[in-house]
Amino acid sequence: MNLKYYRLKIPMKSPFTTSFGTTLDKDVIIFELNHDGIKAFSELITSEDPFYGPEDNTTAFHIIKNYLVKLIQNLPSPEKFNEISNFIRGNNMAKAAMEMLLYDYHSKVAEKPLFEFINEKPRGYANAGISLGIDKINVTLEKIQQSLDKGYKRIKVKIRKGGEVSILAPIRDHFPDIPLSADANSDYTVKDFKTLEKIDKFDLIYLEQPLYHDDIIYHSKLAKILSTPICLDESITSPEIAENAFEIGACRVVNIKPGRVGGLYNSNLIAKIASNNKGHAWIGGMLETGIGRSFNIAMASSELIDYPGDTSPNERYFSQDIVDRLFEMNDGIIKPFNSPGIGVKINESVLTQFKVEEGVLS
Structure with missing residues (x-):
């Protein structure tokens, strides 16, 4: 080797x-x-x-x-x-x-193609959402419209403490009915529960990781206060923690990043835990090239993954990717390649x- x-x-x-x-x-x-x-x-x-x-x-x-x-x-x-x-x-x-x-x-x-090799119930395609970074609000609104025109099935925007309303309010004013979520990347603390309650009025699919990066206890307390479902990202580092998080009501949704949880084997276990607890799962990303993106799309092509993820085509982040084949999106759907393995090479x-x-x- x-x-x-x-x-x-x-x-x-x-x-x-x-x-x-x-x-x-x-x-x-x-x-x-x-x-x-x-x-x-x-x-x-x-x-x-x-x-x-x-x-x-x-x-x-x-x-x-x-x-x-x-x-x-x-x-x-x-x-x-x-x-x-x-x-x-x-x-x-x-x-x-x-x-x-x-x-x-x-x-x-x-x-075998990877999506068939790893999934007991391969769906054969990934539902694509998009994650937008923090920007000037007019730029964000323009990016959302462009994303909707391309067919993305869910819009996610990054927020930070003190800027949540100024980001979300104009988005909801312009797009009252779109599937919208917000990602806080652990920017809030237990002292910010009152601030986070303001988010309920924006009718989000979920609020992602508002509190500490390794917490499930305070998230369970926050979940009892908010009507907006909590999605956990950074906190979910193993199937055992995912099981505990659902058991104490810390989340109703999980963002599974295969790299964060140790790989595809644990990703499958966590997706099953979410399903068994009547929760929801989607596949996140870490700005991967076409190599890492291929694994994410393969995992997102499972029937256990029921929410659109951050699985956009290669062109989303890079003008030029390092792989020989690029994923295409049609009507918010990305299909993994049918070649053996991930289907791409350098x-x-x-x-x-x-x-x-x-x-x-x-």
Whole structure:
């Protein structure tokens, strides 16, 4: 087995602003496994800084290089990898990069598209929503109209403490009936419950992760106050926490980011937990290239995923992606590729353009 990595710096099509900062360039780490003529790929979803979660590119790469590479030398099944990597605490994003590499490899060995290989009930397509960063309100309104014209099935806007009403009120005035949600990225605290109550009047599908990034207790208390359903994102890092969150009423919706929960195996378990608790699930993203996006769309093509996710086409974030095939959206639907595995490979010329480093891990 040969395992290579590529570090890339890809300019964003436009700045993407959330409550914890603005992204101008995406720093990406891609892995390429080559064994017996089969090439498999995966993407590490961490960023340069530990603002979304505790991992960043440096810490995750350290865990992969010094611990996880040893565990995939014999190309175990993804399920087995989940079992044998449990001795490493946390580091879900690092684990996910290796687990999804194994999923791509084994689905190619089985000659099955990834969406069929991982899903007990493959629907065959993903319902697409869009996530819009914080911007001037006139720009946001224009972007929403453009998104609706393209067929997106759900609009999500980022909000931050003190700016929630100034963002949501004009949107609802202009678009009173659209499926709308808001993402706070943990910008509020337990002291802000009264402020958050103002959000109820905007008829949101859900309010995503308003409180602390690792909390479910205060979210359960907030859920009893708000009529707006709570969606948890950063807090859901494992199937066990997802089960607990539903049990105490901390959420009615979960945003499943495969990289955040350790990979596709746990993503499936969390989707089943949401369904068993009469909740809802959708697939989120971390501004991935076409490599990481392929895994998200495969997971979003399950019948267990009943809400539109942040699964837009490649052109949404990058003027030029690093893959050889681009996803297309028609009427708010994106279909995964029917080729074995994720169905895409690296475009070498684009890789050369954005590459800042490459190396071999095994």
